[in-house]
Amino acid sequence: MLASSLSLLLAAAAAAADLSAWRWRQDFPVTGGAQTVVALDGPVYDGAKEDLSDLRVFGPGGEEIPYALEADVSRIEDARVPARILNLVRLPDGATRFELDLGEHPAPHSYLFLDISPENRNYRAAVTLEAAHPDGGWAVLKDGINILDFSQDFHLRYSELYYPESDFRRLRVTLREKDGAPMKVDGAWVRRHAHRPGMELMTTFTTAKSSSATSEIRDLDFGYDKTPVHRVAFSVSTPEFKRRVVVSVPGPDGTWRSVGESVIYRYASGRFSGSNLVASFPEVRARRLRVEVFHYDDRPLAVKSITAFGYVRRLCLKDPKPDAYVLRYGNPAAAAPRYDLAALSAYLDKSAAAESKLGERREDSAYRAPSRPWNEEHPWALRAALAAALLGLAAIVLRQWRSIAL
Template sequence: MRSQRKTSRRARAAVLLVVLGGLLLFTSAYPAQGTASASAGLAEKADSGQWKFSRAIGIPEPAPYYEVYLDEGVYGSAAEDLRDLRITGSTGEPVPYYLESGEGTVEERSTAYSSILIRRADQGTDTLLDYRITPLAEHVDIQGNKLVFELPDESFLKHVEVWGGYDGNAWEPLATGDLYATNGLSADSIELEGSYKFSFYRLVVKSNPEGLNFPGLTLVDSSREVKMAGFMRQKTPQYEISQVENRTEIVISNKDRLKIARLTLGSTGNFSRRYELYDSDGIRLPVAGSGELYRLDFKDSRISRTDIQPLQASSSGALRIIIYNLDDTPISITGLKIEYLVDRLVFAGGEQEQGPYSLIYGNALAHAPQYDIINFKDQIAGDKRVTATLGAENMIPEAPSESPAQSGWFQSEWGFNLIIIVVSLLLILIVARKLGRTK
């Protein structure tokens, strides 16, 4: 009987010894696996990395909402997709915002009105043409900011004046410009400085002894250019010009990855050349217009088109213009300017004001934030928004890395494993001693 009890104790002790040994081996093979997995999950949800730059946001007056436009400094140092932008309040807490892009915000809205030529008269050598605009519906206002004329079939170049009126009797001067069709080049429209509600328009063709006629007029109302103006900026970029065989190549540097919407060449002399536009990867970019650059001086006038407008703004690190000269001498280029689109951030003020505010950026490891404020964008668009300004860029000091002594050796993975191993060895030693006594 006593022998059976000893045998039973030895068996239980041996099983316990095997279990403890297995626990020791499992802990060594899979150290703190649950803790590591939980930490990894939190790391995936939270931003990591260090923000490098800070800009104070100047608030001119209290308002329910503020808007602040980004600039070259932000584009040059922030992540390319702007995912690392953060607005912070006085205590460093994040302030919700949403981003508005120049291209994404401006909707393409274009309305066209036909017209009837109601009067033609000669005034000395000038010709007067009066048009009555046809409304889209009864009791609906007419509104437009661009006039497109039907041109004569022959080649010509005419200086013109445009006047507007409500009743066809009293007229107000609106714009001057040139209409022409020569050497395969043409201009058939006059841009107005604003959007007008005139029902009648007068075209004065200056010095028109040959009696050229412009039988048709279309009034266009386009909101795109007017709204885009708030997002548009201009600068002179760095560029290099080289002559390769019968081509002129211009490479424009865009290291800050600005969203270039237009390029304008300064030039002298007469020319008419075909051109192409490429990005830094060698992909050809589609452009507005006929793909020609020209500048033609006549006796008393000059017609020119020396701007290049991509159909979509490009943020490529470099743009390359290729001008085909054929057997002509290269164009004399005197300068180059670009127009680029910026973005703006909209954030709440008023009762929620937490200023002074700062904009921080420059963290490649940050994730794009998701704030509820984007769901109220349409309502915010109707509220008063005050434009804030960005201050000078400041470097954010790097946070000192946490040393093992500060965090405690027992909180680290190797410390946790060491404790498990020591406890396991002690238990094994105790069991072994008890097993030895039972023999």
């Protein structure tokens, strides 16, 4: 009995010692259900390790709760499907038509890229995509889409289209140029190309504005270190423009280093109308972001606002009991936990998962700051030891000098 009680006390003491290494905590409620998801926020990114490996969830009884960390980022699934061009002809009305043979039992496909000859410039061509029906005849897969080339002040070419995922063997493409000019097709590629958009969170920030002779600069401060961000969107009142945008973050030495470049524009001409008001770049984890818009010899853009977006990271709990839970983090020595739920999470239906929200960050009462090395805790002792050694050395030298003098 005594040994058993002692073991329990030692286990409790070990658990308390473990908790003392985690500096921060944020409470969150769980209302029940098959799954609960909790989105991470700025304080977590700021106080946790860069890779988030020190996150730990504890239940109402102090027990460690398994979780799956999900990074809901954008991704592209892409695979080429072999295709052969057949029966390339020009129709009586001037349209260009050809067929694509994808072979027996083709893989699913949903994307068509057309390699239009560089000889064709400044065009807008309507595309009709059809599939050979097994029972005969042609069924429309996509209609009313345009491919285009704009080659004046700047060059823009768009010659691809998406269509519903299919496994038809034969496709037929018809191109009708607006002005009736013949379209020269050098090739075509069919792919399974699926873009899975990630879940984004709009990130708040404060702005400091400055300028140079050729650009306007906006320094965004998100308030927390290691905040994820991967794109900025502009609201601009200038009617027509084309501007280079450079996005930078502070380097280790404090200087700004570029993480991406983009072009934002808006045109409304007879040949081309379109706009792009988003600058995307590989995701960075930073507190500060610099957005520089170059106007060179033009007037600066009339930017009404800028919005920043980052991908969401969430914790997923399976079958949690309704109660108050705690997220702890801020332990630089912690290794990533290994839970079965990390592998199982991909197969769970989270469409009806309950969502919870983290409370305010506060320092955990169990936290104990790691002690510094003895010499850092007692710097005076090292100085005293050095002084004593110097005095001893001086005494020896003086004694030797006197013996020589005698």
